[in-house]
Amino acid sequence: MKLLKVFLNQYFWLTLIIFFGLLVRLYKIDAPLADWHSWRQADTAAVTRNFIKMGFNPFFPKYDDMSGVSENPVINPATFRFVEFPIYNMLVYPLYLLFGIDDKYHRLVSVIFSVASIALIFFIVKKYANTTVALITSFTFAFLPFNVFFGRTTLPEPTFVFFALGMVYFADKWIWERGWILASLGFIFTAIAFLMKPWAIFFFLPLLYSMYRRADKRFWGKFIMLMASALLPFVLWRLWMLQQPEGIPASNWLLNGDGIRFRPAFWWWIISERIGGEILSATGIVLFFIGIISRPRNGNYFLHFWALSAFLFMVIFATGNVRHNYYQTLFVPVASIFFSLGFVALFKGSNSFIPRIGTIIVALVLFPLSFYFGFKVVKEFYKINNPVIVEAGKRADQILPKDAIVLAPYNGDTAFLYQTNRQGFAAEMLPLTELVADYGVTHYISTTRDDRTNWVIRHFEVLEDNPRFVIADLTKIKTSLDK
Numbered sequence: 001m002k003l004l005k006v007f008l009n010q011y012f013w014l015t016l017i018i019f020f021g022l023l024v025r026l027y028k029i030d031a032p033l034a035d036w037h038s039w040r041q042a043d044t045a046a047v048t049r050n051f052i053k054m055g056f057n058p059f060f061p062k063y064d065d066m067s068g069v070s071e072n073p074v075i076n077p078a079t080f081r082f083v084e085f086p087i088y089n090m091l092v093y094p095l096y097l098l099f100g101i102d103d104k105y106h107r108l109v110s111v112i113f114s115v116a117s118i119a120l121i122f123f124i125v126k127k128y129a130n131t132t133v134a135l136i137t138s139f140t141f142a143f144l145p146f147n148v149f150f151g152r153t154t155l156p157e158p159t160f161v162f163f164a165l166g167m168v169y170f171a172d173k174w175i176w177e178r179g180w181i182l183a184s185l186g187f188i189f190t191a192i193a194f195l196m197k198p199w200a201i202f203f204f205l206p207l208l209y210s211m212y213r214r215a216d217k218r219f220w221g222k223f224i225m226l227m228a229s230a231l232l233p234f235v236l237w238r239l240w241m242l243q244q245p246e247g248i249p250a251s252n253w254l255l256n257g258d259g260i261r262f263r264p265a266f267w268w269w270i271i272s273e274r275i276g277g278e279i280l281s282a283t284g285i286v287l288f289f290i291g292i293i294s295r296p297r298n299g300n301y302f303l304h305f306w307a308l309s310a311f312l313f314m315v316i317f318a319t320g321n322v323r324h325n326y327y328q329t330l331f332v333p334v335a336s337i338f339f340s341l342g343f344v345a346l347f348k349g350s351n352s353f354i355p356r357i358g359t360i361i362v363a364l365v366l367f368p369l370s371f372y373f374g375f376k377v378v379k380e381f382y383k384i385n386n387p388v389i390v391e392a393g394k395r396a397d398q399i400l401p402k403d404a405i406v407l408a409p410y411n412g413d414t415a416f417l418y419q420t421n422r423q424g425f426a427a428e429m430l431p432l433t434e435l436v437a438d439y440g441v442t443h444y445i446s447t448t449r450d451d452r453t454n455w456v457i458r459h460f461e462v463l464e465d466n467p468r469f470v471i472a473d474l475t476k477i478k479t480s481l482d483k
Contacts, residue, residue: 007257008456010131013306014138018118025111025152028382030104032390033154034415036381037326041375043417045106048089049421052096054348059240061086065414066421066439069249075430077305080247085195085237088156104271106154113162114151116478118142120165123331124172128302136340144373145278145378156196157329163193165333166376167305175210183226188231195237199317205309206302213300236254254320261318269322270314276376278325286369287363292342303337310334328367343367347387388447393419396445399463399471407435407474408445409452420445428452433481436474444472447458 006012016070033041048062054062063081068074088109095105118138126134139367141147168187174182193200204227209283211223241248260266276285296303310331314321321327346363349356384390389410396406397420406424410416424441444460446453447469457465461476 002119005262010135012175013135014122017135017138017142018115021118021148022115022282024143025114027148027226028154029107029111029152030102031417032383032384033103034386034390036149036383037153037324038415039116039413040324041106042324042415043081044088044101044156045154046414046418047086048092048096048106049101050079051089051093052101056092056093058086060244061089062229063414064417065426067412067425067427067429068246071248071250071252073250073429075439076245076246076339078244080244082247083249084156084160084197084240085233087192087196088159091159099307103154105441107152110155110158111152114147114158115142115166117158117162119334120162120169122168124165125303125337125340127172128300129297129337131414133340133344136343138338139334140336141333144279144332144336145374147329147336147373149378149381150326150329155326157326160189160196160199161329161333163189163196164200164330167193168203168206171207171226172210172302174226175207175214177221183222187226187230190227193233194231199313202309202313202330203306205312206247206306209302209305213302219302254317257319260322263314266318266322272365273341274328275331275335276326278374279328279332281370281373281377282337283366283373284335284339287342287344287346287366287370288335288339289337290345291343294341295343303334303341307334307338316411338462339370343415386447388468389416390419390473392416392445392447392471393421395464395469396420396422396443396471400443404442405440406443406445407432407441409448416445416447432474442469442473442475444474446470 018054028035032046037042043063043065046065047061050064051057061081062079064079066076066079068076070076088106092106092109093109096102099105118141121141122138124133125137129137167186170182170189171186174186188199188361193203213221220437260269271285275288280288292304292307308477313330314328317327325396343363343366344383346359346366353359393408393416396408400406400420400422404422406417406420407420407428408417408420408424408426409428410426412427417424417426422443425435428435430438430470431445432441443463444453444456446456449470453470456472456474457470459477459479459481460472460474461478462472464471
């Protein structure tokens with residue numbers, strides 16, 4: 001009897017989901033930062049590594065790339081990296097202090113926050129649907145291959161999603177139940193979420209809907225005051241960043257830089273490739289849309305307004321969402337919710353459907369296929385596409401002076417530069433002689449035997465020359481550069 005009570009306990013199943021959700025995210029946790037979106041992961045990891053090498057100062061985060069990446073590109077010799085406030089890096093920093101520099105600690109922190117998000121999404125969905133849907137949503141969020149991969153990457157997104165979900169959960173709970181503890185938690189989660197990503201604004205719409213349903217005009221002042229106060233740290237950080245414009249990456253292009261918004265290609269990328277391919281797959285998107293058109297419990301459209309917010313994010317930041325699939329980590333909670341609602345609706349059947357035995361079979365077929373098809377796509381993300389950059393970077397780290405400034409051309413991709421454990425350039429932004437004379441570049445590392453590499457080999461002393469990569473000392477000229 002006691003055993004039966006355990007199996008009927010919702011928290012037993014939630015704990016089980018969290019435990020196995022943790023295990024699957026530990027897959028290849030010690031992989032080098034050379035897998036999918038390695039450039040963005042490398043930039044993030046470099047900030048934490050430089051906290052160790054240059055001193056801990058979160059107000060002046062620095063990475064390795066000296067290239068110009070701002071709206072009006074200018075060289076960034078101090079390697080400032082002003083994007084999100086480095087909360088994620090600050091959480092990894094103690095692990096670096098205790099156990100040494102190792103990329104797996106970034107992944108581990110991401111894993112912890114990703115699995116913690118499972119619990120938050122459970123409690124949100126339980127309130128607005130029911131326990132069954134909440135458990136299925138938690139399972140989906142935990143095991144969608146897309147979310148498993150990005151839930152263990154060296155990116156701030158998993159941590160951001162945790163705080164954004166916390167913002168939704170605690171702020172919404174405060175709206176309905178009041179109390180200073182809930183207000184404080186809502187403030188903390190909102191402030192941190194915005195400090196990490198301004199995309200947190202797209203989690204606001206369901207909260208505004210709750211305020212509308214609460215229909216308490218006197219409470220609007222408190223709500224606005226709390227949210228405005230929570231936004232203040234974000235505003236101050238953005239003003240602080242303006243001191244070093246060369247360290248602020250260009251971002252205007254994220255909106256509609258290539259004019260793709262609402263064009264056929266936009267829908268193909270977002271609906272077919274991302275939602276119907278990588279995230280939910282072709283079968284899962286069927287359940288998702290069934291969930292979208294299902295009437296919510298008690299006529300409360302909180303979850304639908306959340307879905308609308310996610311859609312607005314993808315539309316407003318159209319180019320960013322098309323080019324960077326990790327942007328859709330914000331959509332995964334919504335995808336998990338409506339995928340689960342669709343599964344339950346199909347499982348229960350309807351007078352408008354075929355006999356229930358048929359809908360149950362369809363639901364039970366679509367559900368596992370969604371995970372399988374997603375895995376077939378996402379498994380490619382784990383691959384190290386060019387292991388030579390890791391090998392060349394390790395060798396450079398062994399033989400080059402610690403203060404060397406390197407040129408590691410890789411089409412502007414900083415993943416190669418990161419492997420060298422040196423600051424420098426990921427592309428030849430200026431003539432090589434200018435980079436040497438004006439910016440102190442001392443060494444050249446290349447994995448490509450192109451004309452430029454062959455020119456370097458002819459004119460400078462070569463420290464390492466093998467079929468896979470070349471390392472040259474730009475401070476030691478062999479033959480005249482005019483030849």
